Amino acid sequence: MSDTTIDTTTPRASTLQQARLPRWAPLGLAVAAVAAGVGIGTAAGMGNPFQMGLIAALLFVVLSYAVTAAVEGGRQAKNQLATSLVWLCFLIAVVPLLSLIWETVNRGKTVLDGYFLSHSMDGVQTILPGGGAYHAILGTLEQVGIATLIAAPIGLLTAIYLVEYGRGRLAKVVTFFVDVMTGIPSIVAGLFILSFWIIILGFGYSGFAGAMALAILMMPIVVRSTEEMLKLVPDELREASLALGVPKWRTILKVVLPTSIGGITTGVMLAVARIAGESAPIVLLVFGSQAINPSPFEGAQSSLPYYIYEQWQLGNEASFDRAWAAALVLIAFVMILNLVARGIARWKAPKTGR
Amino acid sequence: MKTDIEPTSTSAGSPPQVSARSTGRAGDKIFLGLSRGSGIALLVIMAAIAGFLAYRASIAISKDEANFLTAFEWSTGSTPMRFGIAVLAYGTVVSSIIAMVIAVPIAVGIALFISHYAPRRLATPVAYVIDLLAAVPSIVYGLWGALFLVPHLTPLYTWMDKYLGWTGVLSYQGGAARSLFTVGILLAIMILPIVTSVSREVFRQVPKMHEEAALALGATRWEVVRMSVLPFGRSGIISASMLGLGRALGETMAVATVLSPSYLINVSLLDPGGGTFAQNIASHFKEANDNGRDALIASGLVLFVITLLVNGAARMIIARRKEYSGTAA
Amino acid sequence: MAKRIDISGLTAYYGSHKAIEDISMTVEPRSVTAFIGPSGCGKSTFLRTLNRMHEVTPGGRVEGKVMLDDENLYASGVDPVSVRRTVGMVFQRPNPFPTMSIFENVAAGLKLNGSYKKSELSDVVEKSLKGANLWNEVKDRLNKPGAGLSGGQQQRLCIARAIAVAPDVLLMDEPCSALDPISTLAIEDLIGELKERFTIVIVTHNMQQAARVSDRTAFFNLAGVGQPGKLIEIDETERIFSNPSVQATEDYISGRFG
Numbered sequence: 009m010s011d012t013t014i015d016t017t018t019p020r021a022s023t024l025q026q027a028r029l030p031r032w033a034p035l036g037l038a039v040a041a042v043a044a045g046v047g048i049g050t051a052a053g054m055g056n057p058f059q060m061g062l063i064a065a066l067l068f069v070v071l072s073y074a075v076t077a078a079v080e081g082g083r084q085a086k087n088q089l090a091t092s093l094v095w096l097c098f099l100i101a102v103v104p105l106l107s108l109i110w111e112t113v114n115r116g117k118t119v120l121d122g123y124f125l126s127h128s129m130d131g132v133q134t135i136l137p138g139g140g141a142y143h144a145i146l147g148t149l150e151q152v153g154i155a156t157l158i159a160a161p162i163g164l165l166t167a168i169y170l171v172e173y174g175r176g177r178l179a180k181v182v183t184f185f186v187d188v189m190t191g192i193p194s195i196v197a198g199l200f201i202l203s204f205w206i207i208i209l210g211f212g213y214s215g216f217a218g219a220m221a222l223a224i225l226m227m228p229i230v231v232r233s234t235e236e237m238l239k240l241v242p243d244e245l246r247e248a249s250l251a252l253g254v255p256k257w258r259t260i261l262k263v264v265l266p267t268s269i270g271g272i273t274t275g276v277m278l279a280v281a282r283i284a285g286e287s288a289p290i291v292l293l294v295f296g297s298q299a300i301n302p303s304p305f306e307g308a309q310s311s312l313p314y315y316i317y318e319q320w321q322l323g324n325e326a327s328f329d330r331a332w333a334a335a336l337v338l339i340a341f342v343m344i345l346n347l348v349a350r351g352i353a354r355w356k357a358p359k360t361g362r
Numbered sequence: 363m364k365t366d367i368e369p370t371s372t373s374a375g376s377p378p379q380v381s382a383r384s385t386g387r388a389g390d391k392i393f394l395g396l397s398r399g400s401g402i403a404l405l406v407i408m409a410a411i412a413g414f415l416a417y418r419a420s421i422a423i424s425k426d427e428a429n430f431l432t433a434f435e436w437s438t439g440s441t442p443m444r445f446g447i448a449v450l451a452y453g454t455v456v457s458s459i460i461a462m463v464i465a466v467p468i469a470v471g472i473a474l475f476i477s478h479y480a481p482r483r484l485a486t487p488v489a490y491v492i493d494l495l496a497a498v499p500s501i502v503y504g505l506w507g508a509l510f511l512v513p514h515l516t517p518l519y520t521w522m523d524k525y526l527g528w529t530g531v532l533s534y535q536g537g538a539a540r541s542l543f544t545v546g547i548l549l550a551i552m553i554l555p556i557v558t559s560v561s562r563e564v565f566r567q568v569p570k571m572h573e574e575a576a577l578a579l580g581a582t583r584w585e586v587v588r589m590s591v592l593p594f595g596r597s598g599i600i601s602a603s604m605l606g607l608g609r610a611l612g613e614t615m616a617v618a619t620v621l622s623p624s625y626l627i628n629v630s631l632l633d634p635g636g637g638t639f640a641q642n643i644a645s646h647f648k649e650a651n652d653n654g655r656d657a658l659i660a661s662g663l664v665l666f667v668i669t670l671l672v673n674g675a676a677r678m679i680i681a682r683r684k685e686y687s688g689t690a691a
Numbered sequence: 692m693a694k695r696i697d698i699s700g701l702t703a704y705y706g707s708h709k710a711i712e713d714i715s716m717t718v719e720p721r722s723v724t725a726f727i728g729p730s731g732c733g734k735s736t737f738l739r740t741l742n743r744m745h746e747v748t749p750g751g752r753v754e755g756k757v758m759l760d761d762e763n764l765y766a767s768g769v770d771p772v773s774v775r776r777t778v779g780m781v782f783q784r785p786n787p788f789p790t791m792s793i794f795e796n797v798a799a800g801l802k803l804n805g806s807y808k809k810s811e812l813s814d815v816v817e818k819s820l821k822g823a824n825l826w827n828e829v830k831d832r833l834n835k836p837g838a839g840l841s842g843g844q845q846q847r848l849c850i851a852r853a854i855a856v857a858p859d860v861l862l863m864d865e866p867c868s869a870l871d872p873i874s875t876l877a878i879e880d881l882i883g884e885l886k887e888r889f890t891i892v893i894v895t896h897n898m899q900q901a902a903r904v905s906d907r908t909a910f911f912n913l914a915g916v917g918q919p920g921k922l923i924e925i926d927e928t929e930r931i932f933s934n935p936s937v938q939a940t941e942d943y944i945s946g947r948f949g
Binding site: 569571576578585589593 | 742744747749772773774775776777779780782784786788789790791799800802803849852853856866
């Protein structure tokens with residue numbers, strides 16, 4: 009491309025036909041790269057499929073770049089390089105994430121049964137198989153339940169304040185600190201309740217203490233998601249109701265909230281799923297227990313995340329099995345919450361007028 | 363609005379109407395009070411967090427015989443206490459940097475994959491799965507990291523030692539790969555979903571007309587991305603990364619399960635040693651006495667301040683971007 | 692190098708929806724051809740098939756032939772990227788790259804196609820800006836962002852950007868619909884100058900504009916809601932506006948339906 013002028017009189021060597029690789033080329037190269045990767049890997053005595061995969065991937069990136077550069081030219085080669093890299097990113101990310109799910113399901117299912125779900129670790133020798141996570145499941149449900157009872161109303165009302173009333177300085181300050189609160193590490197929330205509730209006020213370790221820390225983590229999530237949902241309610245709806253002489257608070261309760269209830273529920277459930285997996289505050293505040301303690305207000309409890317940590321720390325095969333099984337239960341719980349929440353969002357979506 | 367209907371209600375002259383209005387006004391007041399009260403409660407909680415942590419931390423630091431910022435030790439069991447956060451600060455920063463270096467490019471790649479490269483039939487489920495993975499509890503990542511990732515990294519570290527060991531930073535003496543580098547890799551995997559989904563949202567908002575402008579000039583797909591998608595999404599990528607960084611800095615249990623800690627800074631990132639703020643708190647809490655707990659709270663306060671700064675910076679970038687795109691639209 | 696476009700039997704789809712059906716026409720080089728017709732009649736879709744931008748829309752696909760002189764744009768082995776370099780496009784809303792300066796915007800297309808010396812580049816940028824009647828207004832602030840210009844200036848900047856890569860054809864999709872009357876006039880004058888060098892196709896809603904700027908006019912219409920758009924007739928602009936051969940054209944032009 010040397011003719012850079014606009015009204016060039018010499019006809020450009022313009023052809024739309026460019027040398028292009030056949031459509032099967034990427035697939036062919038991929039197969040070749042994988043074969044070469046496995047070959048090189050075996051020759052070098054690497055038994056690890058990840059390393060072979062890595063070699064194959066690198067080979068593919070380099071090969072496809074070189075071949076495209078030779079046949080189609082530099083620009084197309086760069087484009088091909090970017091495409092390969094983007095696909096590679098996707099594959100690289102998928103491998104550990106799939107492995108995580110695979111390991112959890114595979115190793116978790118070995119001891120996961122009705123007995124595991126209905127018995128505690130009370131009196132179980134930790135190096136022997138047996139025992140269960142019932143006390144932990146109960147603890148998680150109670151702690152998360154209490155946290156939700158604290159956080160959901162405060163979060164909801166705060167969001168209502170921000171969207172329906174908030175115009176002044178206070179609203180700005182609250183908005184800012186909700187953002188700040190979103191970023192609080194869970195361990196810091198735990199330390200706060202520790203210093204305030206346990207050290208200064210002198211209460212003991214309990215499920216309730218853990219629930220308060222979880223509530224702190226949950227509040228900003230509820231505020232944010234509820235705010236988003238309330239903002240989606242069209243102003244015409246509010247005005248229509250206000251114009252009928254309905255007081256503002258009844259407008260909010262009877263018009264605004266019912267319109268956005270699906271989205272709000274989704275947000276709360278996602279927040280519940282988030283905090284259900286929190287273990288750091290539990291370690292500090294609930295302290296862990298081997299036996300069933302049905303009272304969240306008195307004495308140490310356990311929880312699923314804590315149970316996983318504890319069983320992992322014991323460091324023997326039987327306890328690892330229990331840890332995986334509990335991880336599977338926890339993931340299942342969180343995923344079901346997520347799926348149901350998203351289901352509700354989809355099911356309710358048309359009614360909010362989106 | 364109310365004055366509009368006043369004539370009708372007075373002309374009807376029905377007392378119930380008037381009383382309904384007055385309860386409406388009282389209801390409004392109560393409701394406003396409740397909702398404003400909740401907002402204020404949030405502020406109080408935030409203030410209390412900062413206040414109580416600072417109070418306990420000041421008690422601990424006043425009893426600290428060593429330099430709180432620079433000491434390489436953590437002995438809080440006996441008096442006088444000697445503890446410092448130097449190793450923790452180093453470990454927290456280094457592991458988070460490793461996580462960012464690995465996660466951000468890959469996350470941007472996946473975000474581009476979903477928004478611009480993948481066939482639509484693949485993009486939607488991939489985006490969905492990535493969102494779900496953000497919900498996997500950190501302790502599960504920790505368990506997987508300790509029992510699966512650590513043994514599988516040993517060959518990689520041996521290989522790295524062979525070719526890059528001369529740097530000192532990447533030398534490896536063998537043994538379990540429970541090092542800061544492993545922590546970095548695990549944190550990278552953990553923050554990948556959040557960085558991906560925020561970046562993806564930004565890429566999706568790139569106005570179609572900017573992309574078409576590039577296409578109409580004869581740009582290849584990569585050139586479209588480079589000319590219109592990345593410049594538009596740059597601040598979004600930065601703020602997504604900062605949010606990811608905030609998570610990495612504060613991650614507790616996954617680090618506590620994977621890292622084999624010590625109060626020494628190991629030159630090699632591949633060998634065990636070091637620690638992070640959050641991990642240190644979780645690992646030492648149970649054995650700590652009253653003074654020890656205060657010392658841990660003091661380190662937690664430092665972590666709190668660091669995450670506040672990082673998150674604040676991220677929010678500011680997002681806010682600036684909103685203004686920018688607001689005026690450009 | 693202005694080229695002739697020969698379209699035969701062209702049908703375009705969005706997924707399973709047929710947007711335009713069986714269009715055949717010839718666009719003469721060094722002239723302005725205007726597409727008119729009611730909203731939704733597929734004239735913009737048709738325009739976008741002429742530089743293969745239609746297939747960028749998810750589900751967009753095309754059947755038929757578009758010959759640029761003697762090359763079929765839709766032949767197998769044709770690279771859509773080089774098609775778009777040969778057939779430039781100006782959009783309805785001015786869309787300069789928001790993060791680039793005025794200079795970079797004009798140079799954007801050139802930079803894609805290899806390395807240029809700086810002096811060469813500024814030569815082309817100057818010529819293109821002059822060609823778009825924008826040079827005098829921006830020559831002192833070439834390094835300022837392109838988004839800071841007025842709407843009309845932005846649109847001329849986009850035209851400069853399009854002609855900088857020396858295309859054979861220039862497609863314009865309602866280029867004045869987002870502009871005020873004075874800017875519109877400036878663009879219309881510019882179109883009159885540009886047709887000396889390029890084959891120009893312009894979609895417009897404004898019939899006076901079609902009458903003012905074009906040499907030939909094509910009228911599109913659709914048989915009914917959900918039906919594909921069709922070419923009703925194409926002829927000398929003067930004839931279309933004075934004495935069209937199809938009744939529907941006359942009805943549309945005289946405002947009897949729309």
